Amino acid sequence: MGLGAFIAVSAILFGIGIVCIITRRNMIYVLMGIEMILNAANINFVAFNRFNGDAMDGRMFAIFVIILAAAEAAVALGIVLNVYHLFESIKPSDVDLMRD
Amino acid sequence: MDNAQRAFYTLLAIGTLGLLGWGASSAGASGVAFGFFAALTIGGSLVCVWERSVVRSAFSLMATFSGVAGLFLLLGADFLAVAQILIYVGGILALILFGVMLSPPDPTERKLSRVLTGIVLMMGAVAWVGAKVSSTVTWATSGELPEPTTKVDEIGIAFLDPDGYVVAFELAAMILTAALVAAVYIARRKASDLNDPRAEGGA
Numbered sequence: 001m002g003l004g005a006f007i008a009v010s011a012i013l014f015g016i017g018i019v020c021i022i023t024r025r026n027m028i029y030v031l032m033g034i035e036m037i038l039n040a041a042n043i044n045f046v047a048f049n050r051f052n053g054d055a056m057d058g059r060m061f062a063i064f065v066i067i068l069a070a071a072e073a074a075v076a077l078g079i080v081l082n083v084y085h086l087f088e089s090i091k092p093s094d095v096d097l098m099r100d
Numbered sequence: 101m102d103n104a105q106r107a108f109y110t111l112l113a114i115g116t117l118g119l120l121g122w123g124a125s126s127a128g129a130s131g132v133a134f135g136f137f138a139a140l141t142i143g144g145s146l147v148c149v150w151e152r153s154v155v156r157s158a159f160s161l162m163a164t165f166s167g168v169a170g171l172f173l174l175l176g177a178d179f180l181a182v183a184q185i186l187i188y189v190g191g192i193l194a195l196i197l198f199g200v201m202l203s204p205p206d207p208t209e210r211k212l213s214r215v216l217t218g219i220v221l222m223m224g225a226v227a228w229v230g231a232k233v234s235s236t237v238t239w240a241t242s243g244e245l246p247e248p249t250t251k252v253d254e255i256g257i258a259f260l261d262p263d264g265y266v267v268a269f270e271l272a273a274m275i276l277t278a279a280l281v282a283a284v285y286i287a288r289r290k291a292s293d294l295n296d297p298r299a300e301g302g303a
Binding site for chain 2: 015016018036037051072073074080090
């Protein structure tokens, strides 16, 4: 399989992630969309790394992306918990106050 | 199962078979593996956008993450594939499933027209950009592919190499610590909440 096939999969996954963020009215779906987009970026990193001489840099970048995704998921879930507690809803459009 | 649902899953099966057939015809056995993992990745994400129930969406995300891990394997990044399964399938998905418990069932949340329009428009945009890119850009790929090598020890050395990634590695450690402590701090119930009359009456 060439580089183009992997880039195509990554582009489609990225597009679906964007659709997931903008069409669903639920913060959990926004989180899922973000994870899809990060995964699409990772496929690109690793694919370009593989097809450009197989050095280490792309893989190291992908590892750091995974680390940051884990941190992001934990913080985002904390925020969602708090938002649900404050607004009793996790629709993104209901969250319209910075503080009460 | 209504008609839209049936049509969606039929299309999904046809697309999967098409990917598998295309892979088999273009690159043989490794092509079939690529088609399988690509179908798992894209199909899982499509089901995630499509499904009404958050639980089904979260579990279909597991297919996406596993498919991406398989693609990493095909690209010779075996450590990344295992890390992907450990962290995404084992960790982040569990977090998301925990968040699902907050989400009250809301059968009207997904608007069929909105999701369909989104998918069609976005696929059109991706196809347009892909056509532009493939007709104008030539990637600077190295000619013949080197054999993929297992480099787990080299990854560990590169993490602690002063000429490598030691600064980024230590920063990532600090960020993880700060993020996890902050997440616990944000998510905890405050003492004043426990005396909230609403909480006493409700829960």
